Amino acid sequence: MRESEGANVGGRAYRPLSERERRERAERTGGEPEFDFGASAESTPYIDYHHVDVLLSLQHPRTQEPAELSFYICGQVQELLFKLLFTEVNLARDLLFARRLDPALAVLRRTERTLRVLVTTWEPLSTITVSEFHNFRDELGEASGFQSYMYRQLEFALGNKSPRMAEAHRGVDWVYKQVDAALRAPSLYDAALSYLHSQGVELPAGCFTRDPAEPAPHDPAVQAAWARVYREPERHHGPYLLAEALSDLNYQYARWRSTHLLTVERVIGGRPGSGGTDGVGWLRRIAEHRFFPELSAARCTG
Structure with missing residues (x-):
């Protein structure tokens, strides 16, 4: 596409802006915002790019309780971040399978920052009182x-595979197809072990022949392999950097789960959950889970 050409996305026309055009515009405005930014009677370039009108039309609280909007929007933000994290984790996985460690590490750093944002989404929810939550x-x-x-x-x-959890979505066909595809695809941890093996850290053949849809059993030989990486970080520099990046993800995800538990404990106490669980009891149990189990264990044993 040439710079002067436009395009159409989602039924809306837009025109790309080149670096030269941006520089000329800044010179023309003296560095001040451009007030004639191409707005039409129906939209602006910013609305078109982010589909802000659609995004802000998706909140439909069911009560008059003001706190419900916080609950509603924070839940939607979390869903958007789940989508971003899922995309980034799969990108990092593919880069590791391609033996492109440096770009994979860059993606994992960005993923870790996104997880930090995800953790903070519980903060507004933690201010909802018991009576406010009861109202909706x-x-x-x-x-x-x-x-x-x-x-x-x-x-x-991330590697926490469970065919049983996937089956819970079978009632909605288009959802189940997505979840089942994620279940059957290799995980980030599968890619990490593949990279580890490619760098001369010997691993059992079973790591690469098992069904990726099934939970991986804890393997002492894999734990020993990670321990070798930690004992000789200079010799295994790439695998060591990868191990630390995965550990960062584990840490932030554990914070997400723990903060979820604390928030629910504060807002609903010992009441049962809406989905059939015992509420905080269920969250307390799953908060103990860690991804990349052999890696976590190796950090403790050295």
Whole structure:
């Protein structure tokens, strides 16, 4: 496409702006904002790019309780971040399979920063009082974060595989197809072990022949391999950097789960969850989970 040509995305026309045009515009305005930014009677370039009108039309609280909007929007933000994380984790996985460590590490650093943002999404929710939540909780019906198919795909991409969890989504065909595909795809941890093996750190053949849709059993030989990396970080420099990047993800994800538990504990106490769980009891149990189990164990044993 030439610089002067336009394009059409989602039924809306736009025209790319070159670096030269941006520089000329800044000179023309003396560095001040351009007030004639191509707005039409129906839209602006900013609205068109982010589809802001669509995004801001997606909030439909069911009660008059003001706190419900915080609950609603924070939940939607989390879903968007799950989508971003799922995309980035799969990109890092593919780069590792291609033996492109440096760009994979860059993606993992960005993923870790995104996880930090995800953790903070519990902060507004932690301010909702018991009485405020009570004013709209019944309207949730059976809706539960446990049913999030984007979250489930992210868990699978990181290696926490569970065919049983995938089956929970079978009732919605288009959702189940996405979740099942994520279940059957190699995980980030599968790619990490593949890279580790390619760098001369010997691993059992079973690591590369098992069904990626099944949970991987804890393998002492894999733990020993990671321990060798930690004992000789200079010799195994690439695998060591990867191990630390994965550990950073583990840490931030554990913070997400723990903060989730604390928030729910504060807002609903010992009441049952909407999705059939016992609430904080279920969250307390899953908060103990860690991805990349042999790596986590190797950090403790050295």
